Amino acid sequence: MAAAYVVAGSVLLVVGAELIGRLELAGRAWPPLTDVVAYVATPAGGSLLWRNLLVTLESAAKGFLLGAAVALLGAALALVVPLLRPGLDRFSAILNAVPTIALAPLLITTVGREDTPAVIAALSVGFLMFVTMTSAFSNASEVYTDVFTVFGASRLTRLVRFDLPRSVPAFFDGLTLSAPAAVLGATIGEWFGAPAGLGLLLVSAMQNYQMALLWAAAISATLVSLAAYLLCTRLQRVVARRFA
Structure with missing residues (x-):
């Protein structure tokens, strides 16, 4: 039944979008x-879209992996060295609060135009993952942490043997939220x-009033x-069943 609702909703969305464009209810910009499908079906249009889509996917994948790794390292460091926790929390919050339009010129002049998309993607992912993992590490039961304390285990030992394995489901929850980001x-x-990517196509198409390309x-970016x-959600469900 749920699948039927999804299909019905998708059909209504597609039909509604087609009617709005066909009747020009939102103007010629819609x-x-x-017409969009016909443009993508042409050799030139399809090739242009595919090449730039691959560039965006590569940048997003790099940012996804980099942001998740740095966030996990930062959250682990905050747990092992509690004195660093307030500073890391504030730094991540301030960095997330800085508008992208202010960061982008700085990144372009430092890391270069080709790597700027991956860095911005990493920043988007990093904040979500850092908040998720620090929350997961902080929600440990005092009963279990007391056991490690009684046996004289260091914070690093507790991290490796208890906090990391226990936080695997939360880690995949964070990945699910971070993938679209x-x-x-x-x-x-x-x-x-x-120099390339879906973002560049959006700007170019908007400036040249190429509505089909826009x-x-x-x-494509939405899909x-x-x-x-959806992929991360499926992985999250598998992991949740495994660690339930």
Whole structure:
């Protein structure tokens, strides 16, 4: 029944979008979906979209892995060295609060145009993963932590033998939330002057009033974000059953 609702909702969304474009209810900036599909089906349009989609996927994947790794390391460091926890919390919050439009020019001049999308994706992922993992590490039962304390275990030993294994489900929860953020971060990073990617296509199509290309790039980014979320959700469910 749930699948039927999903299919019905998707059909209504597609039909509604087609009618809005066909009847020009939102103006010419909203083309019919059939026109967008027809553009993607052309050799030139499909090739252009595919090449830039691969660039965005690569940047998003790099940012996803880098952000998750750095966030996990930071959360572990905050647990092992409690004095660092307040500083790391504030630093992550301040870094997340800085607008991307302010960071992008600095990143372009430091890491370069090609790597800026991956770095922005990593920043988007890093904050979500850091908050998730620090919360997971902090929610340990005092009964178990007292056992490690009684046996004289160091914080590092407790991290390796207790906190990390116990926090695996939370880690995948964070990945589920971070996957769409990685795609969005990479796309926004490309918006500010990357040599290729969906973000660059969005800017170019908007400036040249190529509505079919604009919508094709936007829909592609949306579908990739959705696919990444669904994939991580499936992995999260498998892990949750394993560690239940």
